[in-house]
Amino acid sequence: MSYSKKIEYEVVPEGSCSVIRNCSGCGRKALFQNTKKFRVNANGNKLDVWLIYQCEKCRHTWNLAIYERQRMSAISAEEYQRFLQNDRELAEQYGRNFQLFRKNRAEVDTERLEYQFVKLSDTKQENGCGSQVLLTIQNPCELKIRPEKQIAGALGVSRSQVEKWKVQGSIEVKNFSTRCLTVSLNEIRLIG
Numbered sequence: 059m060s061y062s063k064k065i066e067y068e069v070v071p072e073g074s075c076s077v078i079r080n081c082s083g084c085g086r087k088a089l090f091q092n093t094k095k096f097r098v099n100a101n102g103n104k105l106d107v108w109l110i111y112q113c114e115k116c117r118h119t120w121n122l123a124i125y126e127r128q129r130m131s132a133i134s135a136e137e138y139q140r141f142l143q144n145d146r147e148l149a150e151q152y153g154r155n156f157q158l159f160r161k162n163r164a165e166v167d168t169e170r171l172e173y174q175f176v177k178l179s180d181t182k183q184e185n186g187c188g189s190q191v192l193l194t195i196q197n198p199c200e201l202k203i204r205p206e207k208q209i210a211g212a213l214g215v216s217r218s219q220v221e222k223w224k225v226q227g228s229i230e231v232k233n234f235s236t237r238c239l240t241v242s243l244n245e246i247r248l249i250g
């Protein structure tokens with residue numbers, strides 16, 4: 059299949075993620091929210107840094123480990139200051155670091171997570187012909203979003219429009235995995 063155009067998007071989480079875990083205060087699973095505060099423990103030349111999460115119901119806290127027994131010299135003076143000052147931007151950044159959640163074996167509440175679609179590239183194919191467009195949506199954080207919703211979000215159209223295109227055969231999902239969605243668009247006029 060030759061395509062006249064290839065467009066690539068990435069799903070980028072916004073704000074920060076909540077964590078679902080057993081709360082000893084509530085005695086059951088609860089939602090823990092990012093307090094945007096760090097706990098820093100410097101001991102000799104070793105450093106521990108946690109991001110503090112709090113149960114939304116009973117305010118029990120849980121610490122997400124960022125650094126454990128880390129050499130002081132491995133951390134920049136600038137970042138260290140930002141930990142001490144509870145830098146909000148840095149706390150939000152760590153609050154959507156999926157690698158960190160995996161390391162802490164934390165279950166992320168992806169249902170309520172806000173995200174946006176960022177265009178990575180939009181290229182005309184030299185030898186392409188016709189009106190076939192290949193749309194790729196990268197999802198590195200593996201957010202659980204249905205393909206129709208991803209297509210609608212990336213193209214800025216309604217989900218019912220996507221459903222209509224599907225019925226008309228204007229859209230064909232080529233590949234769908236937790237990290238990537240590939241769709242062939244045919245005879246669809248794309249805006250922008």
Ligand SMILES: [Zn+2]
Pocket residue numbers: 081082083084085088113114115116117118
């Ligand atoms: Zn609780």
